[in-house]
Amino acid sequence: MTEAFANEAAALLGDKGFTRDSDTIEPWLTDWRGRYTGKALGMASPADAQELSALVKLCVKHGVPIVPQGGNSGMVGGATPDKSGRALLLSTRRMDVISVDPEAREAKCGAGAILEHLHDAAEAKNLRFPLSLGGKGSATIGGLVSTNAGGTQVLRHGVMRSLVLGLEVVMPDGAILDLTSPLKKDNRGFDLKQIFIGSEGTLGIVTAAVVKLSPAIAERRVVWTGLGDLHAARRLLLHCERELGGALEGFEVLPESCYRTVIDYLPGAKPPLESHHVWHALLEFAADQEQAATLGDRVERCLAAAMEEGLFDDAAIAANETQAEAFWQLREMIAPAERAHARAVQHDISVPPADMPETLSVIEDALAQEFPDHEVRAFGHLGDGNIHLHVLAPANAADDWDFGKAKEVSARVYRIVSDRGGSISAEHGIGQDKLATLEETHDPAALELMRTIKEAVDPAGLLNPGKLVPLARGEANT
Numbered sequence: 194m195t196e197a198f199a200n201e202a203a204a205l206l207g208d209k210g211f212t213r214d215s216d217t218i219e220p221w222l223t224d225w226r227g228r229y230t231g232k233a234l235g236m237a238s239p240a241d242a243q244e245l246s247a248l249v250k251l252c253v254k255h256g257v258p259i260v261p262q263g264g265n266s267g268m269v270g271g272a273t274p275d276k277s278g279r280a281l282l283l284s285t286r287r288m289d290v291i292s293v294d295p296e297a298r299e300a301k302c303g304a305g306a307i308l309e310h311l312h313d314a315a316e317a318k319n320l321r322f323p324l325s326l327g328g329k330g331s332a333t334i335g336g337l338v339s340t341n342a343g344g345t346q347v348l349r350h351g352v353m354r355s356l357v358l359g360l361e362v363v364m365p366d367g368a369i370l371d372l373t374s375p376l377k378k379d380n381r382g383f384d385l386k387q388i389f390i391g392s393e394g395t396l397g398i399v400t401a402a403v404v405k406l407s408p409a410i411a412e413r414r415v416v417w418t419g420l421g422d423l424h425a426a427r428r429l430l431l432h433c434e435r436e437l438g439g440a441l442e443g444f445e446v447l448p449e450s451c452y453r454t455v456i457d458y459l460p461g462a463k464p465p466l467e468s469h470h471v472w473h474a475l476l477e478f479a480a481d482q483e484q485a486a487t488l489g490d491r492v493e494r495c496l497a498a499a500m501e502e503g504l505f506d507d508a509a510i511a512a513n514e515t516q517a518e519a520f521w522q523l524r525e526m527i528a529p530a531e532r533a534h535a536r537a538v539q540h541d542i543s544v545p546p547a548d549m550p551e552t553l554s555v556i557e558d559a560l561a562q563e564f565p566d567h568e569v570r571a572f573g574h575l576g577d578g579n580i581h582l583h584v585l586a587p588a589n590a591a592d593d594w595d596f597g598k599a600k601e602v603s604a605r606v607y608r609i610v611s612d613r614g615g616s617i618s619a620e621h622g623i624g625q626d627k628l629a630t631l632e633e634t635h636d637p638a639a640l641e642l643m644r645t646i647k648e649a650v651d652p653a654g655l656l657n658p659g660k661l662v663p664l665a666r667g668e669a670n671t
Contacts, residue, residue, distance in 0.1 A: 195234050198255040202237060202281075205247055209287070211237050221265055221282060222273065226539075228595060229270035229625065232278035233260070238287045241303075242361055242369050242400040245283075249398070250367035252281060258655050259283050261394035263305060263333030267340065268541065271393050271624030271660050280658075285335045288400055293318045298406045299358060299375060304335025304399050311404075320406040323350040323442075327525035335399045341391035343620035345443045345477075345524070348576035350407070352620065353390060359403035360386045365396075365651040375403050388646070393622050394657040396650045412485035413442075414478045414492040415517035418505040419470030423550035423575070426474050429504040430575055433476065436495040440488065443477040445524050447572035451531070455523050458530035465509045465520055474505070474575070475524050527572055527581075536586040537570075538599035542610045543619035546578035553580060556609050560584065564602055579619040582606060607634055623661045632663040 202211045212218065213235045223230040234257070239245040252259055258280040262272035274280040288303035291311055295318040302311055308322075308329040315322050326332065326344040336342075338360065343352045350356065358375035372386045389397050420426050426446050433441050452473050456462045466473075480488040496508055511517035531537055544552045557569050566587040573581045584602050586594050607617045611634040623631050632640060640663055647654075647662045 198251065198257055199235055201251055201255075202235065202248065205251065206237060206239060206244060210239055210244065211235060218282065221262060221284065224270045224273045225266050226268060226270075229273040231260075231274035231276050231280075233274045233280055233282040234278055236282040236284055238284040240287050242288075242363055245363045245398060245400060246367045246369050248283075249363055249365070252655060253366060253653065256653070256655070257281050258658050259398070260657055261285065261335075261339070261398050263336030263339075264307070264328070264331040266328040266331045267336065267624060268539065268621040269618070269624030269626035271340070271622050271626075271657070272336070273625070275659055283398065285333060285398075285400070288335070293320065293406070295320060297375070298408075299403055300406055301373065301401060301403050302334040303401050304333060304338075306334045308332045308334065308337065315406050316409065319409045321409050322356070322404060323407045324353060324356060327528060334402050334404070338390055338399050338402050339393050340622040341620070343574070343577070343579060345445060345521075345574065347574060347579075348444055349439060349442045354387065356405045357386060357390055357402055358405055360389055360399055361401035362389050362397040362399055365653065365656050369400075370397065373401065373403050391622070393624065393661040395647060395661050396656065398656070408481045410479045411482040412480045412488045413517065414488060415511040415520050416476040416478070416492070416496065416508055417465035417511075417520050418474045418476065418508040419466050419468060420472045420474055420505045421470070422472060423553060425504055426472060426575055427547070427550055428502075429474060429499055432499050432502070432504055433478075433495055436498065437478060437491060440478045440480055440484070440491070441476070441576075442479045443475070443574075444576040445475040445573070446575045447473050447475075447524065447527060448570060449473070450568070450570050451527050451572050452523070454534050455526050455530045458533055459522065459526055462523065463519065465523070466507050468507055470506060475520060477521075524572075531570070531583055531585075534585075536590065536594065537583045538586075538595070538602055540582040540584070540603060540606050540617075541579070541619050541621040542582060542606065542615055542617060543577070543579045544610060544613055544615035546576060548613060548615075549575060549578050549580060552610065552613050552615065553582075555613075556582065556606055559605060559609060560602065563605060564598070567602065577619075578615075603630070625660055628660070628663055631661075 218236045260274040260280045261283045285304040288305040290303045291306050291314045293300045293314050311322050323346050324344045337353050341353050359373035362370045430444050478492050568585040570583045571580050573579045607630050643662050
């Protein structure tokens with residue numbers, strides 16, 4: 194059956210669209226963190242929705258599971274096949290067309306379009322796509338839709354769900370669902386595109402997305418501040434929101450330990466502040482053409498008032514775009530810097546924004562008592578309550594630490610977050626990494642509804658099996 198499927202797939206897609214060459218496939222069989230490695234019977238790279246539709250019908254005919262994959266930059270093993278070798282690895286990277294409509298302030302992107310390329314295409318039309326993240330050079334639009342990605346501008350513009358106007362999706366039976374009409378008013382029942390945003394390829398395969406664009410930034414101010422603690426950072430955030438409202442685009446926090454690791458890791462990196470601080474906050478203010486002329490003065494007045502209130506200890510305002518990008522690079526390089534520094538278990542969690550400082554304190558105290566030889570580092574998006582909590586392995590950690598002691602650490606973190614009304618996944622998804630934790634911590638009624646939808650839409654269970662949706666108790670993941 195495998196040979197029959199492979200022959201038909203090769204005939205359907207040609208040399209560009211289907212391969213069984215192990216050297217070509219091998220780099221895509223391990224997730225970005227290097228924690229999961231699987232096998233695949235082949236890798237398909239259809240050029241458009243029509244080719245994918247025919248391929249999915251072929252998979253249904255032969256009972257072949259499909260694992261969709263974009264840039265393979267996910268954090269939870271959501272795009273990695275299992276070890277059985279039965280699944281087809283589906284790359285969307287050939288679906289990379291980007292078309293910008295400047296009058297409508299929209300862009301239609303293929304699922305394989307790279308986020309950074311969308312930024313460039315929008316900028317060429319004096320517009321922007323207001324979602325960015327450290328992996329913008331590899332993350333694809335389809336992957337961002339499938340995981341409902343967030344990033345550093347959620348404070349003003351929201352997560353991917355807020356920016357998607359329409360979708361094109363290939364369903365589990367091969368049907369092409371066209372939801373690309375970006376109507377502002379459409380009351381014909383369910384908003385079906387929302388079912389697929391954040392579904393991690395388990396309900397349908399996104400082939401294209403229509404996304405919302407914003408006017409280009411005419412002026413911005415990027416500010417680096419040093420603070421005593423997260424409570425002060427929270428007060429500074431509220432002060433800036435009160436004084437400048439929608440001009441505040443981003444508010445990122447990181448501790449001195451993360452900051453110094455990046456400075457040591459990044460060649461030529463220059464500290465924005467000469468003094469040492471327990472915490473640092475990176476702020477970005479932006480204005481369109483109408484408000485651009487006054488932004489600088491308004492930001493300076495806002496910061497002067499904040500300093501008088503003792504909300505921060507020191508600050509540096511980027512003098513130009515080069516320095517502004519250098520400030521942001523310090524924030525965006527935290528993950529690769531820490532990856533090079535030590536083994537760590539990463540947690541992408543969220544709590545109500547007002548509760549973020551207190552929750553982090555509770556987590557740090559609990560881990561210090563129960564895992565005293567582990568170092569805790571937390572950074573993230575203070576404005577939306579998203580904490581990236583990294584717990585570093587001790588120098589003498591066992592070889593199986595990642596799937597031993599690290600799992601115990603994570604279980605403790607997730608229990609604290611769940612007990613405080615938070616989420617075990619703020620923006621990275623569930624994938625296979627958090628599947629068991631989701632079942633342990635999520636509302637049973639919500640889990641049952643997820644299973645019901647999955648079984649109704651994909652009764653054969655061929656789309657991304659073993660990801661996101663916990664099976665009914667007693668069933669085993671394939």
